[in-house]
Amino acid sequence: MNTLYKTFFLFIIIVGAMSCGGSKKAEQEALAQARRDSIALAKQNAVLPIQKKYGAILGIPPKEINNVPLFEFIDDWMNAPYKLGGNTKQGIDCSYFTQYIFHDVYGNLIERTAQKQFDAPDTNKFKGQHNLKQGDLIFFNNKGSEFREITHVGFYLGNNRFVHSTSRRGNSGGNGVQISDLTKQPWQRMFVAGGKKPKFSNNTPEN
Numbered sequence: 001m002n003t004l005y006k007t008f009f010l011f012i013i014i015v016g017a018m019s020c021g022g023s024k025k026a027e028q029e030a031l032a033q034a035r036r037d038s039i040a041l042a043k044q045n046a047v048l049p050i051q052k053k054y055g056a057i058l059g060i061p062p063k064e065i066n067n068v069p070l071f072e073f074i075d076d077w078m079n080a081p082y083k084l085g086g087n088t089k090q091g092i093d094c095s096y097f098t099q100y101i102f103h104d105v106y107g108n109l110i111e112r113t114a115q116k117q118f119d120a121p122d123t124n125k126f127k128g129q130h131n132l133k134q135g136d137l138i139f140f141n142n143k144g145s146e147f148r149e150i151t152h153v154g155f156y157l158g159n160n161r162f163v164h165s166t167s168r169r170g171n172s173g174g175n176g177v178q179i180s181d182l183t184k185q186p187w188q189r190m191f192v193a194g195g196k197k198p199k200f201s202n203n204t205p206e207n
Helices: 002-045 049-058 068-077 094-106 114-119
Strands: 124-126 137-140 152-158 161-166 176-181 191-196
Touching: 049 068, 049 152, 068 094, 068 176, 094 114, 094 152, 094 161, 114 137, 114 152, 114 191
Parallel strands: none
Antiparallel strands: 124 191, 137 152, 137 191, 152 161, 161 176
């Protein structure tokens, strides 16, 4: 009887040790998973330098810069000089620039010239500037009239800001690819219409 008791007691000790070891291992695995989850969440909530940069330029919170590929594209082209008919970083005109945005960011090929982009059947034109959303085209001419030739086109970013390649000198003193304020002159006077184009890419969110 005494031997049986000792054997049973030893069995209890072994089972307890195994149980404690299993719990410790499970606890370690849970802590490791919690760390991985914490790191993933931190990365998800991290604000990228490009979001900070263009959030400041557009006057919006950095987290609202959610289409990072678009702003990486813009940043790569920023301050490239204007050249009529140009299509490189040594010189580019307004409609080549918008065509490149749609092709490189959205995977969509649009028309070559500002007038053709305006006239295209799939361009949904509208007058109300309050309806402008990121990704819309903005059309201009010297008279602000839809009955005159469209001479300039830009790409709307949000908060009244748009990016374009222009022969006019911006705040930096140079021409070319820059971000301008639609509410300022001469752009407000020259505004003809906004235009929504279809976008084919599914991995580029819009604001």
